[in-house]
Amino acid sequence: MKATALLLAGVVAAFTVSSFAKPVIGQPAPAFSATDSNGKTQTLAAYKGRIVVLEWNNPLCPFVGKHYGSGNMQKQQAEAAAAGVVWLTINSGAFGKQGHLDAAAANAYVGKVQGKETAYLLDADGMLGHAYDAKTTPQMVVIDKDGVLRYIGGIDSIASTDVDDIPKATQYVRQALAELAAGKPVSVPTSEPYGCSVKYGP
Numbered sequence: 339m340k341a342t343a344l345l346l347a348g349v350v351a352a353f354t355v356s357s358f359a360k361p362v363i364g365q366p367a368p369a370f371s372a373t374d375s376n377g378k379t380q381t382l383a384a385y386k387g388r389i390v391v392l393e394w395n396n397p398l399c400p401f402v403g404k405h406y407g408s409g410n411m412q413k414q415q416a417e418a419a420a421a422g423v424v425w426l427t428i429n430s431g432a433f434g435k436q437g438h439l440d441a442a443a444a445n446a447y448v449g450k451v452q453g454k455e456t457a458y459l460l461d462a463d464g465m466l467g468h469a470y471d472a473k474t475t476p477q478m479v480v481i482d483k484d485g486v487l488r489y490i491g492g493i494d495s496i497a498s499t500d501v502d503d504i505p506k507a508t509q510y511v512r513q514a515l516a517e518l519a520a521g522k523p524v525s526v527p528t529s530e531p532y533g534c535s536v537k538y539g540p
Contacts, residue, residue, distance in 0.1 A: 429444065495508040
């Protein structure tokens with residue numbers, strides 16, 4: 339009986355994970371609802387009519403540290419906010435995994451790094467991360483005002499932890515936002531995301 343129950347549970351779990359279709363550029367971005375570090379429910383639908391950036395975060399990842407330690411991520415968040423863009427930072431690390439944060443720890447982290455995001459979302463069950471096929475931290479997504487996916491990939495073009503590489507790299511998210519603001523198509527809609535693997539649960 340136990341073996342049958344375990345087998346059934348495994349089948350259900352496998353179905354749940356595999357049921358997520360990969361997001362497609364030019365198609366509607368997957369809808370989501372997640373709680374942020376202040377206990378507020380954040381949904382994509384609530385921001386219809388505004389450009390939205392999603393950023394996957396793990397505070398202990400050195401690739402994330404590169405962009406926050408240098409101030410690059412906060413600068414881009416602030417630029418986006420000034421342009422009316424919604425920036426949602428997401429932690430999909432499972433409980434007990436590296437980089438997982440509860441609400442209090444998330445707020446402490448945002449305060450420490452002086453983050454400028456609209457909200458910091460807690461996704462310990464990985465539902466939001468899997469919906470967007472998020473593989474690394476940082477991994478970035480840009481969604482246009484109509485809720486259509488326009489960019490998915492790395493924040494920039496140089497996959498390293500070296501701060502000195504930031505000025506040399508093409509900043510893909512900044513570029514995509516500028517092109518959308520100018521009414522132009524995004525010239526680089528996808529790139530290979532780099533960083534630490536997202537620490538999903540079993």
